[in-house]
Amino acid sequence: MPFMRNVGTPQGDSLNPVLFTIYLENALREIRTTLPEPNSSCGREIPSEIAYADDVDFIGHDYANIAKIQESLEKYQLKVNTDKTEFTLLSKSEEDWKKVKKVGSLIDDNEDIERRKQLSSTALSRLNNLWLKDNKIKTATKIHLYKSLAVDKAYFAGTDRSGCNIVCSLARRNARQVDVWLFLEIPGIGCLQHPRHPDVDIHFTNGSTFSAGGLTFEVIEPMKTWKISFSGKLRKGLCNSNSDKTSEFVETSFSFIWKAFSPPFNLHTDMVPENVSREPKNSNILYQQWGELRGRLNVEGLDEQHLYLQCVRERLVGEKDWSMSHRYIVNHIYLQNVLSHVKSAINEQRPKFSTSRTLLLHDNAGPHKARATTQSPWELGIQVLPHPAYSPDLAPFDFWLFLILKDRLAGRKFDRIQDLAKAVNSELRTTQEEDYQGVFWK
Numbered sequence: 001m002p003f004m005r006n007v008g009t010p011q012g013d014s015l016n017p018v019l020f021t022i023y024l025e026n027a028l029r030e031i032r033t034t035l036p037e038p039n040s041s042c043g044r045e046i047p048s049e050i051a052y053a054d055d056v057d058f059i060g061h062d063y064a065n066i067a068k069i070q071e072s073l074e075k076y077q078l079k080v081n082t083d084k085t086e087f088t089l090l091s092k093s094e095e096d097w098k099k100v101k102k103v104g105s106l107i108d109d110n111e112d113i114e115r116r117k118q119l120s121s122t123a124l125s126r127l128n129n130l131w132l133k134d135n136k137i138k139t140a141t142k143i144h145l146y147k148s149l150a151v152d153k154a155y156f157a158g159t160d161r162s163g164c165n166i167v168c169s170l171a172r173r174n175a176r177q178v179d180v181w182l183f184l185e186i187p188g189i190g191c192l193q194h195p196r197h198p199d200v201d202i203h204f205t206n207g208s209t210f211s212a213g214g215l216t217f218e219v220i221e222p223m224k225t226w227k228i229s230f231s232g233k234l235r236k237g238l239c240n241s242n243s244d245k246t247s248e249f250v251e252t253s254f255s256f257i258w259k260a261f262s263p264p265f266n267l268h269t270d271m272v273p274e275n276v277s278r279e280p281k282n283s284n285i286l287y288q289q290w291g292e293l294r295g296r297l298n299v300e301g302l303d304e305q306h307l308y309l310q311c312v313r314e315r316l317v318g319e320k321d322w323s324m325s326h327r328y329i330v331n332h333i334y335l336q337n338v339l340s341h342v343k344s345a346i347n348e349q350r351p352k353f354s355t356s357r358t359l360l361l362h363d364n365a366g367p368h369k370a371r372a373t374t375q376s377p378w379e380l381g382i383q384v385l386p387h388p389a390y391s392p393d394l395a396p397f398d399f400w401l402f403l404i405l406k407d408r409l410a411g412r413k414f415d416r417i418q419d420l421a422k423a424v425n426s427e428l429r430t431t432q433e434e435d436y437q438g439v440f441w442k
Contacts, residue, residue, distance in 0.1 A: 023076070031058075031072050034072065090107075150174075152171070152316075153314075154210055155168075155313070156168050156217075156228060156258060156314075157312050157330075158310060159311075160310065166184050168181060168182045169182075179202075180194055180200055180215055184234065191236070192235065195232075197235070198241065224259065225259050226258045226313070228295075233250065234249065234252045254307075257295055258291050260291040260313070262290040264288070265287055286317075289314075290313075291312075293310075339376055343380050360382050361384075361387065
């Protein structure tokens with residue numbers, strides 16, 4: 001049953017500090033009218049009081065005026081705790097005031113800086129002994145602490161032949177922080193970016209999912225399929241400074257499905273060291289993977305668009321030195337429709353074959369089987385020859401034999417397919433049986 005209270009508020013009630021601040025401010029207004037304003041020989045204004053929460057410091061030229069403050073507060077039934085009340089004399093001839101602490105800091109700046117440096121050095125020394133020299137912390141606890149400093153980042157960057165581009169990223173950090181990147185460049189619309197940019201950090205997110213600021217990444221099938229979606233307002237135009245943010249926003253939503261067509265490329269194990277700059281080694285997991293991005297885009301005031309982009313996915317799991325981010329420039333280059341240039345070159349250099357059928361032979365790698373890759377040869381009238389699947393019987397034999405035929409037939413020209421077949425058969429017959437066997441004995 002509800003009951004009435006006519007004295008105070010319950011301890012711990014969130015209303016307590018609000019009511020106290022209002023009541024104290026009413027009392028301080030009367031004190032300000034009676035307390036002389038302190039002056040300064042340097043010409044600067046000095047406040048008569050400095051307040052932080054329920055701690056109040058009064059500044060005056062004599063103790064008498066300061067003592068009157070206690071009498072004024074008693075009129076409002078506010079009792080001053082004399083045990084916690086300190087009087088500090090500020091004087092050029094006295095040095096004691098420099099070591100007086102107010103709201104956690106010493107009054108003298110130089111003394112406070114030295115004190116904080118000593119505290120930091122002591123804390124670091126204790127942490128070093130506890131973390132590295134003693135075995136008081138369990139390995140599981142160390143791993144948990146490491147993860148609190150680490151980052152888990154998923155990044156997508158896609159483009160198509162019409163000039164449509166999308167870059168989006170979610171990097172989960174400690175304390176439920178997420179860094180969000182979102183840029184769209186659509187022909188006829190221009191550049192759209194997340195309204196928080198150039199700021200990227202968002203706090204108090206769900207730390208267990210890739211979701212923040214309206215942008216969501218969802219794993220459908222690990223290493224194969226992801227879903228990317230967004231719903232909210234995007235800013236029109238490119239903004240690189242907080243001082244020149246435009247105020248024009250458009251409601252935007254999209255839903256894309258990303259599907260991989262290449263195996264992951266691990267930048268630590270698959271990269272040739274001689275071809276990259278020397279960077280400090282670390283234990284991060286960093287890989288990239290190419291795929292296709294398909295879906296619908298809706299922008300306020302425009303018709304729905306269906307997009308199909310070639311898109312690279314990047315994943316970073318590990319510790320991230322955010323102070324070094326300015327050192328890196330990421331370039332993703334995607335070459336498309338190279339066959340059209342090859343077809344034009346054939347027609348130009350060999351006009352008599354321009355009406356003949358062009359044959360293309362490549363392996364069964366993921367990028368070669370993607371829809372965009374298989375569709376382009378068909379549009380150009382190029383026939384793709386079927387390639388047998390790799391097996392232990394075919395793989396070593398293929399590369400060895402093709403190199404021999406290439407060396408023996410180099411420089412020879414054939415006007416008819418029959419002549420080429422006859423020359424190949426002739427070279428195969430001259431190859432000794434021991435040469436074939438040597439391939440499998442290696």
